[in-house]
Amino acid sequence: MTELQVQEDVSLRDLTTLKIGGIARYFFSVGNEQELASAFRFAREKALPVVALGGGSNVLVSDGRINAVVVRIAIRGIKWMEGEDILKFRNSDILKSQNLKISKSQNPTILPSHDLSIPKSQNVVFVIAGAGEQWDQLVAEAVRRGLWGIENLSGIPGSVGAAPVQNIGAYGAEIKDTLEWVEVFDSESGEVRRIASADCGFEYRDSVFKSPENKKLIIIRVAFLLKRNGTPNLAYRDLKQIFNDQFDALKHIYPALPGFPLSHSGHSGAFVDSDRVKIPLAWILDNLCGLKGFRKGNVALFERQPIVVVNLGGASAEEVRAFTEEVARIVKDATGITVEYEVQFFF
Numbered sequence: 001m002t003e004l005q006v007q008e009d010v011s012l013r014d015l016t017t018l019k020i021g022g023i024a025r026y027f028f029s030v031g032n033e034q035e036l037a038s039a040f041r042f043a044r045e046k047a048l049p050v051v052a053l054g055g056g057s058n059v060l061v062s063d064g065r066i067n068a069v070v071v072r073i074a075i076r077g078i079k080w081m082e083g084e085d086i087l088k089f090r091n092s093d094i095l096k097s098q099n100l101k102i103s104k105s106q107n108p109t110i111l112p113s114h115d116l117s118i119p120k121s122q123n124v125v126f127v128i129a130g131a132g133e134q135w136d137q138l139v140a141e142a143v144r145r146g147l148w149g150i151e152n153l154s155g156i157p158g159s160v161g162a163a164p165v166q167n168i169g170a171y172g173a174e175i176k177d178t179l180e181w182v183e184v185f186d187s188e189s190g191e192v193r194r195i196a197s198a199d200c201g202f203e204y205r206d207s208v209f210k211s212p213e214n215k216k217l218i219i220i221r222v223a224f225l226l227k228r229n230g231t232p233n234l235a236y237r238d239l240k241q242i243f244n245d246q247f248d249a250l251k252h253i254y255p256a257l258p259g260f261p262l263s264h265s266g267h268s269g270a271f272v273d274s275d276r277v278k279i280p281l282a283w284i285l286d287n288l289c290g291l292k293g294f295r296k297g298n299v300a301l302f303e304r305q306p307i308v309v310v311n312l313g314g315a316s317a318e319e320v321r322a323f324t325e326e327v328a329r330i331v332k333d334a335t336g337i338t339v340e341y342e343v344q345f346f347f
């Protein structure tokens, strides 16, 4: 086994979809939990914080020097199991680890929890994916195998490991709908543990993994239960219009953009509930705030989907931050609605 190599002074710019970011003092790309543990030991020796990085599609990294150990989670591998194999696998050593219950409180209690309940039905497939796999490739492979449950989440950029962090969602579906458990490396205790879906605190674009006290938990694998005989989830209004009975992944409207979406508190699909109707944030930006095509320097709201903030080329993190704050202020003044950022700010 080759020894894990640390890299020094690594530019994070090209590791983010925004193409913005300064220089990380130390950088590791880890392919398994042993390497992850080594990276944390290294950080402890240097007395520096660790920051986990997946596909870099939901982070705004500051422009300056980042005095931390940035660890890219590159743990690969996908297992597809069905029938008796699910039960066999369930009984194997890898599934014997203790489950973990955590809360969003300041001092999360860690308790043995849930039994992992996997239905014996022949019509389900149990999938375990490494955190470093690309989310959209997992969806595409599930669809290719004729499996249902995550197809509405097609096209969302990023890694499998980051997907539970904000309970990714689109078109009336969320990752929590099919997620069975999350396997984490607890960097404080050095243990690998399983957290059952019910204990992940999933809410709209939120989970226990977002809270600062749980940043010690690095997601290394995620398990899903998918169905063989599913039906299309057409809860989202536009899907009813565009669905044409073809069995294929539902294509996401965001192209591969150097940008990130805005949202506002607690409303799925960037909608605001009023007494009678749901109003899309995109519509509010265009029609109530006059922000269609809003641009400042190298930062703009994307013409075709105004909830997406894009770097037109050469923008700094500070420019993006100032731009999003200005958009939020204009929306607040015009409507009283608070715009929230799903994007995570690094330093």
Ligand SMILES: Cc1cc2nc3c(=O)[nH]c(=O)nc-3n(C[C@H](O)[C@H](O)[C@H](O)COP(=O)(O)OP(=O)(O)OC[C@H]3O[C@@H](n4cnc5c(N)ncnc54)[C@H](O)[C@@H]3O)c2cc1C
Pocket (backbone or CB within 6 Å): 017, 051, 052, 053, 054, 055, 056, 057, 058, 059, 073, 131, 156, 157, 158, 159, 160, 161, 162, 163, 164, 165, 166, 167, 168, 169, 170, 209, 217, 218, 219, 220, 254, 255, 256, 257, 259, 260, 261, 308, 342, 344
């Ligand atoms: C154009 C565009 C469209 C998008 N559309 C949607 C959408 O429709 N729905 C939606 O929900 N999201 C959407 N997103 C947001 C983004 O795709 C998701 O949040 C995605 O899950 C981020 O994955 P990532 O690997 O790029 O995470 P990163 O950006 O690398 O990291 C995001 C956060 O997760 C943490 N993290 C990363 N990996 C791990 C790990 N293994 N363990 C613990 N913490 C970790 C990081 O420290 C950071 O805080 C969109 C983003 C873009 C740019």
